[in-house]
Structures are given as C-alpha cells and as structure tokens.
Amino acid sequence: MDRAGAELIVASPPSARPLLPETPAIHEVRLAVRAWLHAHPSREVTVALSGGPDSAALTAAALAEAEVVHAVVVDHRLQSGSGIVAERAAEFARERGCATARVVGVEVTGRGGLEAAARAARYRALDEHRDGRPVLLGHTLDDQAETVLLGLGRGAGLRSIRGMAAFDRPWGRPLLEVRRDTTRRACRELGYEPYEDPHNADDRFTRVRLRREVLPLLEDVLNGGVAEALARTAGQLQEDGHALDLWAADLRARACLEGDRLDAGVLASAPAAVRRRAVRSWLIDHTVSPNETMLRAVDDLVAAWRGQGPVAVGRGAGPGTRLVVSRRRGSLAVEYVDRPKAQATGRR
Structure with a gap:
C-alpha cells in the first residue's frame, strides 16, 4: 500500500x-x-x-x-x-x-x-x-x-x-x-x-x-x-453565472469596510441577483454555507430593512452562542453573540 x-x-x-x-x-x-x-x-x-x-x-x-x-x-x-x-x-x-x-x-x-x-x-x-x-x-x-x-x-x-x-x-x-x-x-x-x-x-x-x-x-x-x-x-447559464459572479465580486469589493463589514447602501444599489451573490461569497468566507432561506433573510437586512434583529447563520464556539449577521449603522457584520441577546436585540 x-x-x-x-x-x-x-x-x-x-x-x-x-x-x-x-x-x-x-x-x-x-x-x-x-x-x-x-x-x-x-x-x-x-x-x-x-x-x-x-x-x-x-x-x-x-x-x-x-x-x-x-x-x-x-x-x-x-x-x-x-x-x-x-x-x-x-x-x-x-x-x-x-x-x-x-x-x-x-x-x-x-x-x-x-x-x-x-x-x-x-x-x-x-x-x-x-x-x-x-x-x-x-x-x-x-x-x-x-x-x-x-x-x-x-x-x-x-x-x-x-x-x-x-x-x-x-x-x-x-x-x-x-x-x-x-x-x-x-x-x-x-x-x-x-x-x-x-x-x-x-x-x-x-x-x-x-x-x-x-x-x-x-x-x-x-x-x-x-x-x-x-x-x-x-452551458448558457454557466456563461451568465460567470458574468454575474464577476459583477458580484466587484460589488463586494466596493462594499467592503474596515473589519470585513459590508456597506448596506452600496449593496442596495445593485440588482438582487448580484447583491445576493456578493453576500453569499462574504458568508462563505466566514465559514457559513447559506441556504436560500438564510440568504434571503440576510438580504432583507439590506433591501427590506425595517429595524429587524440579527439573522442566525450558524452555531457559536460555545454553548448558548450563535453566529449572526447584524446590521448596525448602515453596515453588515458577522459576529458571535449569546442566544438570548441575539433573539432580543434589534439593530439600527
């Protein structure tokens, strides 16, 4: 062998x-x-x-x-x-x-x-x-x-x-x-x-x-x-998808802020298909594999913002913690929070 x-x-x-x-x-x-x-x-x-x-x-x-x-x-x-x-x-x-x-x-x-x-x-x-x-x-x-x-x-x-x-x-x-x-x-x-x-x-x-x-x-x-x-x-969809992926990569680069946060205003200026691709790649880089429901909930923090709380996207490092995406002061951030806080806290 x-x-x-x-x-x-x-x-x-x-x-x-x-x-x-x-x-x-x-x-x-x-x-x-x-x-x-x-x-x-x-x-x-x-x-x-x-x-x-x-x-x-x-x-x-x-x-x-x-x-x-x-x-x-x-x-x-x-x-x-x-x-x-x-x-x-x-x-x-x-x-x-x-x-x-x-x-x-x-x-x-x-x-x-x-x-x-x-x-x-x-x-x-x-x-x-x-x-x-x-x-x-x-x-x-x-x-x-x-x-x-x-x-x-x-x-x-x-x-x-x-x-x-x-x-x-x-x-x-x-x-x-x-x-x-x-x-x-x-x-x-x-x-x-x-x-x-x-x-x-x-x-x-x-x-x-x-x-x-x-x-x-x-x-x-x-x-x-x-x-x-x-x-x-x-084959045709692969070509279309490649073009959208390039567009999304450019959008993510323009939206990127210090601390690997994303500017919600820059994201909101793009079509939904491009915006969600940018958000998806950002989540993947944070070790999150988003399903469609999760991705749309995170996207709502950008395109349908009404003061909602953070979106859970994974488990935290310890008991009672969650990995969440929060909107704060016009930007999105991935962070670990304890479960009660994630459920109770609203973001602006």
Whole structure:
C-alpha cells in the first residue's frame, strides 16, 4: 500500500501504449479529450476510473491524447465482490498504459443518503490521491441533462441548474458533449466489456428514475433532443453565472469596510441577483454555507430593512452562542453573540 487504503500498480511506459482503433465512437471521445486538454493544458492528468463505460472510454482516450495518465479506482465496498471489480479496472488501466493505477478503498458514511455519502467519499479519495494533478471525470452529456433536471426540481436557482462545469479545479469533465451511448460504443470498439453498476438500475435513487423514466418521457413528449437542449442550457447559464459572479465580486469589493463589514447602501444599489451573490461569497468566507432561506433573510437586512434583529447563520464556539449577521449603522457584520441577546436585540 502506498497510502492507507490505496494499492499502487505501476504500469508500462507510455511508449508501450496500445494503439486505439480508428473507429467512430473512439474518435469522438478522443476529440472531446483533445479539446479539453487544449483548453486546459496539463502534462499529467489523473483519471477517475470505475470500470464502467464512461470512465473506461475516457481513460483510453486520455492515454491517446495526454502525455502522462494516472488512474485512481475507488472501491466503495458497497457490494460483494467490489474489490474484484476494482482490480479489473486497475488491470484495464495497466494494460492500456497508465503510468500508475491506484485502488483506493473507502468507507461510505455520512448524511444525505447513500448516493450523497458515496459521492463525498469518492471525491475525498480522488482528491487525496491525485498528487496535485487535475482529475478527469467521465460525466457525459446525459449526466449533465440529469443534473439540470435535478436542479430544476430543487428550485435552488441558477447556481443549481447551470449543471457541471468542464473544469472546476481540480475536476475536469471532457465528455460533457458526448452521449452515454457513444462511450458504450467506444468500449465495444476497444473490445472491452465495461462494468455495469447495479446501483445505476436501482429505482430507489432519484437520478436513476430521471434517467429511466423522466427523460425518456420528455424526449417522447417534446419529439426528441431534450438531453442536448438541457446540456446547451447548462452551458448558457454557466456563461451568465460567470458574468454575474464577476459583477458580484466587484460589488463586494466596493462594499467592503474596515473589519470585513459590508456597506448596506452600496449593496442596495445593485440588482438582487448580484447583491445576493456578493453576500453569499462574504458568508462563505466566514465559514457559513447559506441556504436560500438564510440568504434571503440576510438580504432583507439590506433591501427590506425595517429595524429587524440579527439573522442566525450558524452555531457559536460555545454553548448558548450563535453566529449572526447584524446590521448596525448602515453596515453588515458577522459576529458571535449569546442566544438570548441575539433573539432580543434589534439593530439600527
């Protein structure tokens, strides 16, 4: 083991990599990886390899396009025989020519259900074993469409429905314009039988029902092209969101006062979408992860000021204390107060 829970397999040198067949699906996946590497130059990359069709096709294409490729296989240990599946994926990486292949075992625990806990464990493991390199993930256009639909259902605004970014350091997603059936065809062209995770057919998971029921129904009702349209929407919203984020950063800089307070008057001069982004980034820098209700309550201290008291945004360091946002003399401040004081004190 090179680290706790990780088995390191050293593969053959890049010069020994097998050539890929010149077939349509493989060519499409290679072009997608090539375009990503051109936009985000990286001499070495790590690929998150599960052994499924998306990550297997991505690994093969990355080996054809990048100088040095490493593979990390995360074993979630949720099913009998998961270690065998992980070893087979690592063997695929070795045979294709990855510089190294790590099998990392994780414990899936935590809040939010099995899906969320497994995802959190997987990303932690990938981050710990990427050795400073960007990590390529096998998310496809179909995954992007599902993500947009999930965001719409949650009603969490633009940040939720703009989907996944092609590069959100250190996570790279070269295949966001490639369909899932293309990666499956690419595996067939490689002569590789990918692993089919039974969780991907388990209707207990929301994303599975979206994939198997909701998207096919939308495709039928709207005469096709829904997945592509949702993915295009995500791309457009990412551009809009980036512009709003830049505007919000400028607003926050102009509103910043001594002691990391914010000038409520400067904030109030901006449109709500920009103002709330500025406030959100300010709260995050104070270790607060605001939900929509909390963010709007803090925003009311700016845009709907009527002398209300402080807004609780987190727990304090000791018993009976709260982290709150208060408005005082025309500015917002984050501070710790005892609970009775937070409930009883009004601000001007």
